Amino acid sequence: xxxxxxxxxxxxxxxxxxxxxxxxxxxxxxxxxxxxxxxxxxxxxxxxxxxxxxxxxxxxxxxxxxxxxxxxxxxxxxxxxxxxxxxxxxxxxxxxxxxxxxxxxxxxxxxxxxxxxxxxxxxxxxxxxxxxxxxxxxxxxxxxxxxxxxxxxxxxxxxxxxxxxxxxxxxxxxxxxxxxxxxxxxxxxxxxxxxxxxxxxxxxxxxxxxxxxxxxxxxxxxxxxxxxxxxxxxxxxxxxxxxxxxxxxxxxxxxxxxxxxxxxxxxxxxxxxxxxxxxxxxxxxxxxxxxxxxxxxxxxxxxxxxxxxxxxxxxxxxxxxxxxxxxxxxxxxxxxxxxxxxxxxxxxxxxxxxxxxxxxxxxxxxxxxxxxxxxxxxxxxxxxxxxxxxxxxxxxxxxxxxxxxxxxxxxxxxxxxxxxxxxxxxxxxxxxxxxxxxxxxxxxxxxxxxxxxxxxxxxxxxxxxxxxxxxxxxxxxxxxxxxxxxxxxxxxxxxxxxxxxxxxxxxxxxxxxxxxxxxxxxxxxxxxxxxxxxxxxxxxxxxxxxxxxxxxxxxxxxxxxxxxxxxxxxxxxxxxxxxxxxxxxxxxxxxxxxxxxxxxxxxxxxxxxxxxxxxxxxxxxxxxxxxxxxxxxxxxxxxxxxxxxxxxxxxxxxxxxxxxxxxxxxxxxxxxxxxxxxxxxxxxxxxxxxxxxxxxxxxxxxxxxxxxxxxxxxxxxxxxxxxxxxxxxxxxxxxxxxxxxxxxxxxxxxxxxxxxxxxxxxxxxxxxxxxxxxxxxxxxxxxxxxxxxxxxxxxxxxxxxxxxxxxxxxxxxxxxxxxxxxxxxxxxxxxxxxxxxxxxxxxxxxxxxxxxxxxxxxxxxxxxxxxxxxxxxxxxxxxxxxxxxxxxxxxxxxxxxxxxxxxxxxxxxxxxxxxxxxxxxxxxxxxxxxxxxxxxxxxxxxxxxxxxxxxxxxxxxxxxxxxxxxxxxxxxxx
Numbered sequence: 002x003x004x005x006x007x008x009x010x011x012x013x014x015x016x017x018x019x020x021x022x023x024x025x026x027x028x029x030x031x032x033x034x035x036x037x038x039x040x041x042x043x044x045x046x047x048x049x050x051x052x053x054x055x056x057x058x059x060x061x062x063x064x065x066x067x068x069x070x071x072x073x074x075x076x077x078x079x080x081x082x083x084x085x086x087x088x089x090x091x092x093x094x095x096x097x098x099x100x101x102x103x104x105x106x107x108x109x110x111x112x113x114x115x116x117x118x119x120x121x122x123x124x125x126x127x128x129x130x131x132x133x134x135x136x137x138x139x140x141x142x143x144x145x146x147x148x149x150x151x152x153x154x155x156x157x158x159x160x161x162x163x164x165x166x167x168x169x170x171x172x173x174x175x176x177x178x179x180x181x182x183x184x185x186x187x188x189x190x191x192x193x194x195x196x197x198x199x200x201x202x203x204x205x206x207x208x209x210x211x212x213x214x215x216x217x218x219x220x221x222x223x224x225x226x227x228x229x230x231x232x233x234x235x236x237x238x239x240x241x242x243x244x245x246x247x248x249x250x251x252x253x254x255x256x257x258x259x260x261x262x263x264x265x266x267x268x269x270x271x272x273x274x275x276x277x278x279x280x281x282x283x284x285x286x287x288x289x290x291x292x293x294x295x296x297x298x299x300x301x302x303x304x305x306x307x308x309x310x311x312x313x314x315x316x317x318x319x320x321x322x323x324x325x326x327x328x329x330x331x332x333x334x335x336x337x338x339x340x341x342x343x344x345x346x347x348x349x350x351x352x353x354x355x356x357x358x359x360x361x362x363x364x365x366x367x368x369x370x371x372x373x374x375x376x377x378x379x380x381x382x383x384x385x386x387x388x389x390x391x392x393x394x395x396x397x398x399x400x401x402x403x404x405x406x407x408x409x410x411x412x413x414x415x416x417x418x419x420x421x422x423x424x425x426x427x428x429x430x431x432x433x434x435x436x437x438x439x440x441x442x443x444x445x446x447x448x449x450x451x452x453x454x455x456x457x458x459x460x461x462x463x464x465x466x467x468x469x470x471x472x473x474x475x476x477x478x479x480x481x482x483x484x485x486x487x488x489x490x491x492x493x494x495x496x497x498x499x500x501x502x503x504x505x506x507x508x509x510x511x512x513x514x515x516x517x518x519x520x521x522x523x524x525x526x527x528x529x530x531x532x533x534x535x536x537x538x539x540x541x542x543x544x545x546x547x548x549x550x551x552x553x554x555x556x557x558x559x560x561x562x563x564x565x566x567x568x569x570x571x572x573x574x575x576x577x578x579x580x581x582x583x584x585x586x587x588x589x590x591x592x593x594x595x596x597x598x599x600x601x602x603x604x605x606x607x608x609x610x611x612x613x614x615x616x617x618x619x620x621x622x623x624x625x626x627x628x629x630x631x632x633x634x635x636x637x638x639x640x641x642x643x644x645x646x647x648x649x650x651x652x653x654x655x656x657x658x659x660x661x662x663x664x665x666x667x668x669x670x671x672x673x674x675x676x677x678x679x680x681x682x683x684x685x686x687x688x689x690x691x692x693x694x695x696x697x698x699x700x701x702x703x704x705x706x707x708x709x710x711x712x713x714x715x716x717x718x719x720x721x722x723x724x725x726x727x728x729x730x731x732x733x734x735x736x737x738x739x740x741x742x743x744x745x746x747x748x749x750x751x752x753x754x755x756x757x758x759x760x761x762x763x764x765x766x767x768x769x770x771x772x773x774x775x776x777x778x779x780x781x782x783x784x785x786x787x788x789x790x791x792x793x794x795x796x797x798x799x800x801x802x803x804x805x806x807x808x809x810x811x812x813x814x815x816x817x818x819x820x821x822x823x824x825x826x827x828x829x830x831x832x833x834x835x836x837x838x839x840x841x842x843x844x845x846x847x848x849x850x851x852x853x854x855x856x857x858x859x860x861x862x863x864x865x866x867x868x869x870x871x872x873x874x875x876x877x878x879x880x881x882x883x884x885x886x887x888x889x890x891x892x893x894x895x896x897x898x899x900x901x902x903x904x905x906x907x908x909x910x911x912x913x914x915x916x917x918x919x920x921x922x923x924x925x926x927x928x929x930x931x932x933x934x935x936x937x938x939x940x941x942x943x944x945x946x947x948x949x950x951x952x953x954x955x956x957x958x959x960x961x962x963x964x965x966x967x968x969x970x971x972x973x974x975x
Contacts, residue, residue, distance in 0.1 A: 003292040004312040006285045011316035016662070018275040018611075018628030019282050023103045024254040025271070030283050031095075031247035037287040038240040038294075084219075088242060091216055094209050095246040096253075101206040105199065107744065110632045111189040113200040114181070116207060118173030121310055123211045124303040125162035162303060165351035169307070172344045173314055179337055180317045182634035183789065184763045186893045187666065188747035188756045192824035196762075214302035221298050236294060272611060274626060307352055314345050401785050404768070405645050406883075406902050410927060412650075413883035420881065424466035430454075431974050436465045444573040444971030446961035447580050451537050452954050459946040469877055470955055473698045474962060476555075476683055479566035482963050483588070486542070488684050489963075490591040491600050493544045498601050499678055500544040500552075500686055503527060506586055508536035520547040526703020534953050539960035540585040544686055548676045549850030551691035551872075552601065553684055554613035557620060560696075563683060577971035581964050588965065601678040606740050608672060610658065610665035613679050614871075617694035618659035627662045632748060635894055636663040647768055647787070647895035652882040655869040655890065656693040666748040667891050668847070668871050669739020675813050675849055690851035690872040699875045700955060701948035704853040710834060712857035718835035720862050723929040730758075730803040730866070730900055731840035733832055735812050736822065737848040742815040746822055750846050750868060750891055751807075755826050757893055758805040764789040768898040769798075769906060769918045783919045790897070798918065799907040800897060804840070808832075838863060841928075842900065844889070847872050859886065859939040864903065864928045868893070875951055879942045885935030903928040 019026040105112060189196060220238045258268060296305045318341065427433040430453050437445045456464060477485055493502040493513060501524055502513025510531055512524045524545060531538065546552050555563065604612070615624040629636055639661040643651040658664050665671050670692065688697035689704070704710065714720040738749045746752045757765070767790045770783035795801045806829045811822045834857075837843055843863045845855050847870030858865040865886045882888035887903075889896055905923030961967050 003289055003296065003308060006289045006292075007309055007312040008316040008319075010282065010285060011313050012320060013278075013281070015631045015634070016627035016629055017278045017282065018272075018630070019278050020106055020630045021628055022268075022271060022275065023099070023106055024250060024257070025268075026279060026282070027099045027102075028247050028251045028254065029279060030286055031243045031250065033283050033287050034290045035240040035243035035247065038236040038243070038291060041291055042236050042240075084238075087216060087219055088238075088245075091213060091220065091242045092245045092249065094213050094216075095242070096249050098206060098209045098213070099246075099250050100253075101202050101209070104202055105206065106630065108189075108195050108199045108202075109630075110185070110187045110747065111195045111199040112633060113203055115170075115174030115177045116200065116203040117210075118177070118310060119170040120207050120210055120214075121166040121303065121306040122163070122170050123207070124214065124306050125160075125166040127211075127215055128162055128301070128303050129160045161355040162352070165348050165355060166303075166307070168344065168348040168351065169310060169314070172341060172348055173310060176314050176317050176341050176345065179341055180320055182637045183766050183894065185632060185635045185663075186753045186757050186765070187632040188753060188760075188825070189763070190747070190821065190825050191760050191762060193821060214297075214306065217294070217297050217302060221294060236291070239294065270612065274611070274628065278628075304356070311345070311349055311352070318342055318345070402783075404785055404902060405648050406899070406924075406927075409645060409648060409650055409883045410931075413881050417881040417884045420466070420878070421462075425462060425464045427465055433464055434972065434974055438573050440465070440468075441471055442569045442573065444577050444973060446957040447539075447578070447970055447972055448537050448957050448960075449972035451534075452950075452957055455534060455953060456950045459950060461947060461950050462941045463879065463947070463950075466878075467951070467954060469699065469875060470951065470958065473696075474955075474958055475567050476560075476563045476696055477567070477685065477962050478569075479563040480683065482965050482967055485685055485963050486589055487591060488600070488682075489542050489544050490589065491596040492684050492686060493542065494591075494596050495599065497599070499547050499676070501547050503543045503545060504589075505535070505538055505543070506540050508538070510535055510538075513542075517547065522707070522709075523547060523703050526707040527700075530701065530703065530706050530949055530952050531956070533949060537953075538956045539581040539964070540589070541956075541960055541963060542589045543959075544684075546686050546688040546697065548678070549689075549848065550670060550674050550677045551688050551695040551697045551850075552679050552686045553696040554616055554679050554681055554694065555683060555696050556616045556681055557618060557625075559681070559683075560617050574969070574971070575973070576975065577973055578966070578969055579972050581960055581970060582966050585964065588963075600682065600684055601680045604677045604679055605675060606673050606742070607677075608665065609674060609677060609679075610662075610671040613681075614664070614671050614692065614694065615658045615662070616681070618657075622659040624659050624662040624664075629662045629665070632666050635892060636661070639663045640890055640892060640894075644890065644895075647766060647898045649869055649882065649888040649890045649895065652869060652888055653878070655888070656871065656873055658692070658694055658871075664871065664891070667750060667753075669741075669745070669749040669751075669849065670871055672745040672748055673739045673741060675737075675740040690874045692871045693873065698955070698959075699873075701875050701952055702851065702853065705856050706945055706948050710853045710857055712838075712860040713835060714838050714861075715835055718833060718838055720838035723841065723862050723864065723932050724925060726841040726863060727839055728802055728842075728904060729840045730805065730842040730844055731837060732805045732844045732846070733808050733829070734846065734848070735808055736814065737812060739849065740813045740815070741818040741822070744818065744821075746814065746818055750870060750893070751848070752822065752826070753893055754844070754846060754868075754896075755805055755807055757896065758803040760825060762792065764791050765897060766790075766894060767798075767901060769901065770921050771918055788918065794909070795897070797907065797909050798901070800901060800904065802900075802904060805844070837861070842866060842903070844868065846870060855886075856939065856943055859935045859943070862932055862936065864932045865935065866896075866899070875948075876943050880935065880938060883931070885931065885938050887931065 014020075217239070220242070221236070293305055296308065318338065427436045430450055433453055434445055434449070437443075437449075453464070480488075492498055492500040496515040499517075501516045501520065503524060504511050504513055510528045512521070512528070516524060527545065528535075610624075611628065615622070618625050620626070623639070629639075642660050643649060643654040643657075649655055654660075669675075670677075683696055686697050687700050689700065689702040691697040691699060712720075732754065734751055736746065736749070736751060738751050739745060741749070766787045768785050769788045769790075770785050771788070790798070807822075807826050808831050809828055811819050811826075811828065814822060837858070838861050841863060843858050843861070844866040845852050845858055846868045851872045851874050852870075855865065855867060859880070866889050867882075867886045868889045869891050871891070880886065887899060889899060901921065903924050906918065906921045908920045909918040961970060964970060
């Protein structure tokens with residue numbers, strides 16, 4: 002039962018939300034476990050916890066030597082008053098252990114792999130020192146053992162458990178390393194004590210585990226009557242210890258709760274997934290605890306530890322079969338898995354042999370009996386055959402003769418050609434109207450002919466494909482026009498909502514009152530974008546989000562209902578009215594006093610992924626049912642659906658949070674946004690960008706329209722041809738992604754990029770060419786395989802070509818997080834934006850919202866690397882990844898492999914003079930082709946004219962949506 006529970010919990014370990022809230026989880030577990038023990042004792046009386054016969058015959062084998070300071074009295078009880086020192090010791094150790102667990106969870110990216118695997122070795126040494134060595138004088142076979150061969154003394158002597166526990170500890174380290182994913186780019190700071198302090202805390206935690214385990218036999222010590230008869234061991238003492246620990250931990254948690262008011266929202270809204278996982282873990286652990294205590298009572302703490310760690314080791318190896326990497330780039334070689342399996346099974350057999358020999362060492366105790374060596378050998382053969390067959394059947398990545406990016410470039414060209422073919426299929430207004438009806442199952446809005454003429458006169462390359470626009474508006478067809486207008490007024494009525502108003506009346510636009518001066522440029526840009534066609538726009542009020550972060554997150558069930566209600570139920574009318582209703586302005590008049598409730602809540606500085614970011618996903622999706630709290634490993638199953646090995650292959654899918662629960666720790670918007678006021682009700686809010694799953698209405702950003710960031714090379718900063726630029730990956734930016742107070746910066750994409758380029762001390766995967774082990778006179782091609790390369794090897798490969806840094810100062814941080822980031826990264830002085838064109842490779846990342854640099858980067862002759870952040874803009878779909886720019890996954894694990902492809906790598910020598918990595922020539926031609934095609938295409942579909950065309954059509958659609966006669970109006974050729 003215990004092994005079954007351990008295996009199940011091992012598989013659920015990294016995706017359970019219970020570890021995101023260690024204090025709450027611990028309190029519940031300690032309390033429920035204590036109650037479970039006391040109820041079990043009351044229900045079963047002496048039966049369940051009665052010691053086995055060998056304990057009665059040989060009490061001295063476990064009591065009192067397990068705790069050297071404990072002396073067995075002729076009369077002992079389990080009361081707290083009789084052993085106050087043991088009560089204080091256990092409660093203190095448990096409370097300290099809880100605090101250590103909390104610290105380790107917060108700094109999990111810095112842990113040392115497999116340290117806890119040496120706990121059985123500590124117990125084996127303790128077993129030898131305090132039990133076996135002290136009993137040697139009374140052991141009838143001790144003389145024979147001392148005079149026997151070395152092998153006999155090793156396997157059957159007093160220290161017979163030292164060898165299997167040593168092998169288990171070493172094997173456990175390798176198993177954890179082998180079965181874990183490559184390390185993520187989550188920051189383990191070099192400049193503070195985490196890198197050394199976290200492993201020390203691990204060692205302290207193992208020491209406390211050891212102390213608790215060797216103390217439990219004394220807590221479970223059977224009561225001895227005056228006649229010498231052994232009565233039942235009691236769990237009452239342990240139950241009281243757990244209750245006291247739960248109370249102390251709860252008090253500490255309450256103090257922390259009241260001293261951190263900004264976390265109250267998060268603490269008080271754990272969600273149904275947490276409660277379900279907590280119930281699952283508490284149930285299994287409550288069942289496991291009596292089993293563990295029974296095992297300690299019967300065989301001692303060493304055997305409990307061996308049972309746990311052998312079970313966890315087998316569970317970790319078995320988990321390889323559940324990996325979802327496609328292709329399995331990150332899977333270890335089958336030979337390594339089989340070697341570890343063989344070693345673990347040998348360790349298991351050695352342990353069983355040592356356990357079965359106890360009857361020869363400890364007298365007549367009938368432990369686990371194996372008659373001869375045949376049963377042990379049979380068990381070993383069965384386990385080895387089954388597991389080896391399982392591992393050899395797994396898909397293992399052995400490399401490829403072609404680089405994956407070659408196929409991605411080919412696929413991108415085909416994808417772009419297919420998109421372009423359907424983006425502008427119509428010739429003339431009539432065909433455009435018919436194509437509109439075919440695509441969207443409605444008539445075009447009134448004024449569509451004027452829009453079409455406007456687009457044609459400006460040589461728009463996109464006439465028919467406005468799917469982004471229509472998708473953003475689709476849900477609002479489920480609301481009545483009057484309700485849309487009412488919600489618009491509710492959102493813009495209160496300046497606290499940070500939704501600014503633009504009012505259009507009689508062909509003129511004006512900005513509403515109470516707009517923050519710092520954000521007025523945004524609304525001025527919106528009005529400038531409308532000036533050429535404002536007289537064609539019907540009267541309306543518009544609410545613009547003045548924050549960077551999106552605002553509208555609709556839960557899945559509500560979203561499905563809105564989708565159902567928004568689908569057209571009738572074909573388009575043949576003769577609609579080609580004008581909006583008269584006196585539309587009156588329909589927008591509301592009294593601000595009629596909105597007493599705030600439609601938005603302030604969720605700034607809170608984790609937002611599970612509360613808002615993933616709530617639009619299906620309840621069975623990976624993101625909804627898993628909380629990947631462990632930031633140390635790379636989540637290969639999260640990136641597999643949108644990746645080809647190390648490289649991003651599906652730009653659109655990479656934005657979806659539904660298969661990526663690790664996004665909760667990879668961007669500032671999900672970690673701790675600086676200004677986030679969301680709503681879970683469908684309010685009409687226009688935003689410059691939005692995350693996937695949000696229901697904001699995107700519009701072209703004024704940032705680019707009014708040239709806040711502009712491509713304008715000068716004589717001082719010329720834009721040279723691609724081949725003549727400095728071969729450097731360049732980025733300068735600020736820590737504007739989110740606000741950090743409790744170490745959130747370690748997961749933010751910008752900080753991770755700077756750390757990866759300058760401070761990384763761990764290995765990261767790079768796809769490099771290498772030669773196979775064949776004869777020197779054979780003819781062969783190099784094979785591209787994944788090498789786990791330390792940062793110190795980048796100069797050897799010729800990849801130390803990055804210039805990535807934070808500028809001026811560390812922003813958006815509190816308390817110790819500001820100096821911590823400054824120590825870790827440092828800052829450089831500002832540079833002219835036009836200096837970017839000096840460098841061959843430019844990398845672009847989102848900040849608190851979209852990045853305004855991407856369009857200028859596309860316009861340049863440099864090769865833009867675009868990190869697939871969480872935000873998508875109006876142009877999404879118009880430019881194609883690997884055709885017009887180079888996509889990089891937000892995890893950044895493929896950055897160096899991508900750079901190596903375009904820049905090339907130098908050969909490196911391996912063992913015995915063999916080249917470990919052969920030369921990979923720079924793909925300058927491919928890089929220049931992407932640069933030129935992107936530069937040419939952005940000049941056709943992302944001009945200022947294209948922004949006007951998009952916004953013009955958006956306003957026409959919105960005018961029809963908010964019209965009370967919207968079902969009867971539209972444009973028709975007849």
